[in-house]
Amino acid sequence: MPARDFFHSVMRIGPVQIGTHRDRHGQTKHAAVCSNDGCGWSADYTSQSAAQLAARTHRCKVR
Numbered sequence: 001m002p003a004r005d006f007f008h009s010v011m012r013i014g015p016v017q018i019g020t021h022r023d024r025h026g027q028t029k030h031a032a033v034c035s036n037d038g039c040g041w042s043a044d045y046t047s048q049s050a051a052q053l054a055a056r057t058h059r060c061k062v063r
């Protein structure tokens with residue numbers, strides 16, 4: 001599991017946590033991260049609404 005000390009979780013939709021972090025350019029990114037072990041899905045978005053949409057449409061293969 002990758003280190004997520006930078007990850008500040010602000011919201012949870014199903015198994016997916018949404019949080020903010022800064023990339024190496026200092027820009028705030030909105031990340032959606034699936035918390036299910038064995039899934040490992042995560043993605044960065046430039047807006048929280050985009051991250052929320054991705055979280056809602058994420059089809060987790062782990063149940």
Ligand SMILES: [Zn+2]
Nearest residue numbers: 034039041060
């Ligand atoms: Zn998942």
